[in-house]
Amino acid sequence: MDDVRKQLRDAAAEHRPDRERMLARVERGMERDAAPGASSRGRPLRPAPWLRIAGATAAVAGVLALGGYAVASVVHGDEPPRTVGTPAAAEPPAATQPLAPDAKGVEDGFLWSDGSIDPKSNDFWAQSTLTFKTGNPLTALTVELRVAQTGGVADTGNWRSLPAGDFTVSVREAGGDLVYRWTLKAGRTVPAGKHVFAGQYNHAEGGRDAGDDTYAAEATASGRKAAVRGDFARTS
Known part of the structure; x- marks a missing residue:
């Protein structure tokens, strides 16, 4: 299992998803859908091209993030998930002033x-x-x-x-x-x-x-x- 995790970790470090190519493929598919004659009577209306492109961009980003999360999950194995957010409040600082400064004696x-x-x-x-x-x-x-x-x-x-x-x-x-x-x-x-x-x-x-x-x-x-x-x- 350690060897598998190492191989996945190395692959994840070297992998660089071609985001531009993925976006280009999605956009070309949309252009085909938007071409004259591509739609037929009775088919539901498609959203405007700019809206579809924005949605596709978000979808591609989600796929990339999901893929990275999946690799990270396998590499880290059973480690507990980390929560990112507002850090817990710092503990109150310990007193630095001498105790009982007004005491008169022993x-x-x-x-x-x-x-x-x-x-x-x-x-x-x-x-x-x-x-x-x-x-x-x-x-x-x-x-x-x-x-x-x-x-x-x-x-x-x-x-x-x-x-x-x-x-x-x-x-x-x-x-x-x-x-x-x-x-x-x-x-x-x-x-x-x-x-x-x-x-x-x-x-x-x-x-x-x-x-x-x-x-x-x-x-x-x-x-x-x-x-x-x-x-x-x-x-x-």
Whole structure:
């Protein structure tokens, strides 16, 4: 079957339909029909020659298109048909502004936070770990980690201690940072207690200074909102 498809594809690429010759044949046939004595009494009246020529031109174009479609259909086999039309609306762009810019510190009401670099990080790879504690169940939660692009910083993964299916996760570059964001899905809740989020990434060889990295979180519990923001210890 692959050989047949290749032969058809090659033939389709080389084939150039002689459209002018086909039109000439159609027009000559019409001239014979329009010649004196060509019609007989009782035969239905034929449309005007110019109308027949226009119709014939459309018919020839349709035959050419149909022939090309048939060859393409055989060549492509079982591939699904493509639909040509207005493209789907683009997805809304991811937020690029830092989360909770007005947060006052690492603790706000029922929400407490901390940011640290995992001790297993090395000269080529690191993990930034965010720890949160909440005294109340959360009905909304968004967590953001911003890793400054200090050279060679590239995402290698992320995780959280809460169920993965409860969150929408995005990783992108924005404002010179590698940005991780976890957003609790509508209808899901976060129980009271301690929870961990982590972003993992490669970086340029050598000890990396995380002093320009930041994190933030916004949460809602029982209709009350809380926002926290923090950073990481700078390497001396």
